[in-house]
Amino acid sequence: MEGAVQTIQVVFPERPVYIDNIILELAQRLLKLFGGRIRSVERFDGWDGSNVRIVVRDASIEDKIIEAIVEFEEERGILGTILPEITVDLNDICG
Amino acid sequence: MWIGAWKKAKSVLEEIIEEEETHPYKQIVGIWEVIEQLLRAIIYAYRKVTYEKPQKLISMLPRLVKKARNKELIISLQKAYAKRKRIVHKSNIPDKAKLEEMKTEFCFAAQRLLNILRDKGCEVKDLLKGMELLCRGIYE
Numbered sequence: 607m608e609g610a611v612q613t614i615q616v617v618f619p620e621r622p623v624y625i626d627n628i629i630l631e632l633a634q635r636l637l638k639l640f641g642g643r644i645r646s647v648e649r650f651d652g653w654d655g656s657n658v659r660i661v662v663r664d665a666s667i668e669d670k671i672i673e674a675i676v677e678f679e680e681e682r683g684i685l686g687t688i689l690p691e692i693t694v695d696l697n698d699i700c701g
Numbered sequence: 702m703w704i705g706a707w708k709k710a711k712s713v714l715e716e717i718i719e720e721e722e723t724h725p726y727k728q729i730v731g732i733w734e735v736i737e738q739l740l741r742a743i744i745y746a747y748r749k750v751t752y753e754k755p756q757k758l759i760s761m762l763p764r765l766v767k768k769a770r771n772k773e774l775i776i777s778l779q780k781a782y783a784k785r786k787r788i789v790h791k792s793n794i795p796d797k798a799k800l801e802e803m804k805t806e807f808c809f810a811a812q813r814l815l816n817i818l819r820d821k822g823c824e825v826k827d828l829l830k831g832m833e834l835l836c837r838g839i840y841e
Binding site: 652653654655656657672675676679680687689692 | 759783
């Protein structure tokens with residue numbers, strides 16, 4: 607079991623792609639809005655076309671995250687670019 | 702292809718309306734299926750191709766359709782998809798409240814998706830009728 611996370615770490619890919627800058631900016635926005643209720647934001651290649659995985663510590667903020675993401679996209683004129691996969695940071699194998 | 706997607710949307714919508722509200726899992730899955738088929742029909746109508754991945758369908762919509770470059774519509778589609786994913790791919794068991802939340806997103810999004818299909822010359826009268834039945838009480 608992982609202990610409490612006390613620091614922030616930004617890991618750069620060896621081959622950055624276009625969306626990486628957007629993800630960095632998005633992470634900054636989400637940190638400002640939701641603070642420690644979000645655990646991580648990362649580029650992702652999901653089976654369903656999702657391209658950003660956001661792990662949350664609080665499941666109740668999922669809808670608010672979606673709203674924040676689309677507002678972020680609209681401000682930049684990039685609607686439909688960020689396709690989130692939002693997951694909860696807990697071991698829910700047994701509910 | 703887009704006629705097929707449109708027919709499937711209509712058929713699934715009819716099943717959802719017949720289905721009792723005591724089965725929120727089946728209804729939520731069905732409601733997303735209707736949205737996905739409408740998205741598929743729209744994308745095909747504009748591009749003559751379709752995509753398997755649900756997020757790709759959502760992503761293409763505002764790129765292809767000016768009318769869909771609308772923050773509220775994209776939020777609604779993303780919320781509906783997240784709700785479906787939460788119960789199908791996670792261990793969450795939906796209740797009636799979750800079904801009502803899903804219906805709220807559906808009623809907002811489907812109206813707009815049907816308008817886009819109507820603009821493309823698709824006959825949406827039956828789908829609109831079904832949607833009105835499912836959405837009774839949502840905005841009252």
